[in-house]
Amino acid sequence: MRSLVLIGHGSHLNPDSASSVYAYADMLREKRLFDEVVEGYWKEEPSLRQVLKTAEYTDVTVIPMFISEGYFTETVIPREMGLGHQGPVPPQGVARVIGGRTVRYTLPYGVHPRMGEVILARAREAYPEMNPADTALIVLGHGTTRNENSNKIVFQNAEQIRQSGQFAEVHALFLDEEPKVNGWQAQVKSKNVVLVPFFASEGWHTQETIPEDIGLTGEVTVFEDGPHGIQTVYYSKPVGTHPAVAEVILQLAEEAHGLSDQGGDVDRTHLDAWNALMALAEDTARIGEVIVRPAEGMFEIRHALDEGKANEGLKTVVTPEGVRDYARLDEGGEYRPVHTLRNLARGWRAVLSREDLPRAMHLLYPAVIEESYAHHHHALRCTPWAATARRQTGIYAKVQKATPQQVEHVASDVCGGCLKTRLWANDALNQTFFAGVPGGIPCAEACTLLVAEVREEVSGKRGAAAGHSHG
Incomplete structure (x- = not known):
């Protein structure tokens, strides 16, 4: 029995950021090659700190849904998941025993050799009539100064495609490092240009940053005033959302599993928690x-404030994914990156089988069942704010400078509308919903939204009208 865990970046601001991870998880779930497929996120729920608790089995393969090696795959994910590894991941991956589970951590799917084929597929979709003699390809990466490995795979794919002779020119350009994409007209001479974002998902960068940086007006944009005359740019969808990526993920997972056909068992603690939920x-x-x-x-799930409403007055969903759709947005259509905020949309009911109810509850309240059950049995480990702050690196390291007053000031806003009780701040929660207390949900550690907002507070930027730094 094996669990597959897909790790995405996610966003506090953009609900589309996680859509590709959801889509691949759904696709892989349908193939039934793993006993379960679950997702975890850096900026959404379940968090990297929680996701292993949500895995049902003791044999877990973790695949980072990232387009390249770099800061997140080599530093953030291993640190947050407690893998005891930092730095480049070897080709065969990393295996650790964590809390009784065998956890296999792979390279990100974006470095797989087949990704060159996906780039070409996206290019042909964007410009089906392309003529190699007058068409250039730009493979656009994010780039970063924090990790030299981040750009390596972009250059490798560009060189591989260049040698294939399928384009008059092939360029590797970047958003955040040289050579930058906003100077593309000085480098690209062809009259037709296909721009393929080497990004994992649709999100802020692919939908806003890239078009704004270079003046794209849609899928096809004509530039009339460049140094090489009139040029037409065909803008493709990101490579990370192509259906072929599902096969790449499966190949990575099988390579990580090695020659052993033996899987794990059901995790006893996880099973006990969900059996207790089903009994409730x-x-x-x-x-x-x-x-x-x-x-x-x-089984029926409905908003408590819709108790007593006639079924005909509510929209009915019959799948866990239908529940997920309501859990991600409030009634006004605003995004809910934290599912325990007190703004769950009303006006719906879910009617689900015994088999589907656990997944629906997981999507509604990620990791809440496992952590509440652990607290109910005095087995939930809490992480004080100081420990969470010390663990932060990169742009978030400055939260270590936050005063207790600053943390409490931010928490009063961020946590004030949340159902959870802050055990990490020494708030008391004597009983959980497992003991019949409706609001009894523990918060074992400050969430990434709070960490991001504390960073903004320390930087003096919190409350500014604009800001995507914590997205």
């Missing part, structure tokens, strides 16, 4: 903002 659901349980109850051989 057999009666009627209030968990967070929802009520869960049996309903004619099925």
Whole structure:
């Protein structure tokens, strides 16, 4: 029995950032090659610190859904997941035993040799009639000064395609390092240009930054005033959202598993938590903002404030993914990166089978069942703010300078609208919803949204009208 965990970046600001990870997880789930497929995120839930708790089995393969090696794959993910590894990941991956689970951590899918094929597929989609004699290809990477490995795979793919002779020119350009994409007209001479973002997902960069930086007006943009005359740019979708990536992920997972056909067992603690949840659901349980109850051989989830409403007055969903759609946006359509905020949309009900209820509850309240059950049995480990701050690196290292007053000031805003009780700040929670207390949900560690907001506070930027630094 094996769990596959896909790790994405996610965003506090943009709900589309996680869409490709969700899509691949759904696609791989349908293939049934793993006993379960779950997702974890740096900026969403379940967090990197929580995601292993949500895995059902003791054999876990973790694949970073990133386009290149770099700061996140070599520093952030291993640190946050407790892998005991820092630096470049070897081709065969890294294996560790964590909390009774065998965890295999692979290279990011973007460095797989087949990604060159995906770049070409995206280029042909963007410009089907392209003529190699008058068409240039730009492979656009993010780039970073924090890790020299970040740009390596972009240059490698560009060189491989250049040698294939399928374009008159091939250039590797970047958003945040030289050679930068905003100077493309000085380098590219061809009259037709295909721009392929070597990015993992649709998000702020592909939808806003890139078009703004170089003046794109849509999928096709004509530039009339460049040094090489009139040039037409065909802008493709990011490579990370192409369906072929699912096969790349599976190949990585199989390579990480090695020659052993033996999988793991069901994790006993995880099983106990979900059995306890199902026992609650057999009666009627209030968990967070929802009520869960049996309903004619099925189970129903609805907002507690919709209790007593006629079924006809509510929209009915019948899949866990339908529940996820309501969990991600509030009634006004605003994005909810933290699912325990007290702004869950009303006006819906989910009718689910016994098999689907656990996944729906996981998507509604990621890691809440596992952590609440652990706290109910006095087994939840909490991480004080000081320890969370000390662990931060890169642009978030400055949260270590935050005063207790600053942290509390930010927390009063960020945490004030959350259902959870801040155990990391020594707030008391004597009983959880497992003991029948509706609001009894523990918060074992400051979430990444709070960390990001504390950073803004220390930087003096919090409350500014603009700002995507924590997205």
